[in-house]
Amino acid sequence: MSLWLKAGVALLLLVASQFHFWNRLSSGSIFAPEFPRGVVILFNWAFAAIVLLAMLQLLLDIGTLATAILRRSTTAAPDGLRYAIAGLAALISAIGVSNALRVPPVKDVAVTIAGLPPRFEGYRILQLTDLHISRLFPARWAEAVVTRANAAGTDLIVVTGDFIDGSVAMRRADVAPLRALRAPTASMRSRAITNISSITPPGCGTSTGSASACFRTATPCCPAAMRSWCLQGSPTSPPLGRPARSRSRRRVARRARGCAGTAARSPAAQCAQRRSARRRASAVGAYAWRRRARL
Template identity: 75%
Template sequence: MATFGDGGGGKGLPLFRVHPLRLATRSTSPLRGRIGKQKVAAKAAVRRYRGALPFSHGARRQRTNPIFQLIFSLPCLYVIGRWLWPLSLAIPVKLGVAVLLLLASQYHSWSRLSSGSVFAPEFPRAIVIAFNWAFGAILLLAILQILVDLGTLVMLIVQRGTVVPDGVRYAIAALAALLAAIGVANAIRVPPVVDVEVAIRDLPPQFDGYRLLQLTDLHISRLFPAAWARKVVDRANASGVDLIVVTGDFIDGSVAMRREDVAPLAELRAPDGVYAIPGNHEYFFDYAAWMRHLTGMGIRMLPNAHVLLARGDARLVLAGVTDLSAPAVGQAGPDLGAALAGAPKSAPVVLLDHQPKMARQAASRGVALQLSGHTHGGMIRGFDRIFALANGGFVSGRYDVDGMTLYVSNGTGLWPGFALRLGRPPEMTRITLRPAPPHHQ
């Protein structure tokens, strides 16, 4: 049995366009100055509004960010300068390889050309896989070349005249290509079910052994299409849980682009239902349209809202909040107070929050368990600390946050703009609730 409490959701975009007023430019009216100011203001408002409108296929038009492009170009430039150019190859060959490397490094620009968004490459799946492999290989080769250069620098200090033979450069290139292939294969596989047991303070005995399955960061796209989604759904339905939750980032693409790919999610089944929250990527592709579509598929969204799960006279609060990126597109930001409004004070709270960085605030509000995603587990072990810095220190797995348990899933899928996993495998997380021992209460 379930009853809803809603703290209010976000506002959808209007369904009409506003056009600037065509005002006379040679008015002799005494109101000419005021009208001129109104005209400028109207045009500015329209420009802002159009910036928030869906792209022609439903995605917000993504402007090219020079810093974004520079970050992804630097590894390629380093590879060209420090790996390719010292090789004993003819200049035309080097130039040809350099062009190929530069083309691969601009994968996100090609994605934007294909769909209007760097987040949704609309190429055949094989091409998306190839781009991710090439892009990953360039990044890994840059890292390996940096290590070689550091080693060379040390050798130069010890003995002069050290030269790195071509064989070493070819070897690290082969290693980078192999690791990239392994990383992409790990990223796109259907993830296993990972079991996690969590002790909940004040958990009613009726909920001892209650099981829920967390899916997150599905990123359904050309890389993770309907066939992949179907296998995820089949594995989820066979997991034997009481409840299924999805903690955001369902998609990369508009409803029109992803309608068939997300269709298998309508078959998710659990005795207590399927609940979800939006992630930041839902706001990139017409949030209001996606909320309507997912709700129509039988997935019950919890945007700053909660539901009461019942076992006899015992209650468990399942609450959800919107994403931190929501206000940037005119939607309601996360509001835990609204989400918990009307919830019984005595019932433990399980919170769904796409990003983990606000976990300490949730703990201060008495939340017992927070489930998050967003970080993809850092994707590459060793580099996950970079992701942790941007997410409040949280990146993968279980954390004790001021008495609250935070679990950050590695993710079920992955953003198709950088699909590489080395040491941080994907997962579908089956969480079993247990009452906390008295000394942990």
């Protein structure tokens, strides 16, 4: 290999190795490359090939060193073997990238729950997780995912994070196909695996901004039968292990209930008053919990 060819290959490897740096320049985040999809695919392939090549070459050097120690003589790996390893790393990287770009297959997992109510026997939930919608997985890819998800015919569709790569403004058009997700019970969307940020229950035309705010009030789109189910994953529900709420919080909640029960107001005004009181009670409880944690 000529010197100029070696210099060109070294330059290409250097550019590919700085993939995350170019990402930050393009969007401000190392996880959201704002390049054409073909360029992003090429960068991913090259970066993975470099990592694999480094690992395989290291293993080869360790094997060569062990052989030299055992033979007590100088041993060198042939150049042809090193070029073969480079080709193998490029091939494995290409296979990995192609598998990542495909529409994910549906994997069936049977879950046995003791004491499950009979009406939930055979209840099916489809979880779409770690979609990472981005330039690499654009709207066309999201449409194919929605088509496969709807064809599964499950009772509930849950979309858990990581949801997008980049800002909401960047991915607004790419996530639009997810509006077509359909399930008999509901469709839930979340920013992270354990934090539900919005939910569309049956009969709701649009998603509410907060699941807990919707299900703690008797609104027409939130049936009473679904409240406990929603609140189990609401972002404002207290985590496991949190102590009982403080006296201040109980006092505020008790005062709110008494005021709402005696005030001669319209149902809408009483509902708004209860929501405001609960927000104040939650704030007082959170403050008491922080003070207790510091002590």
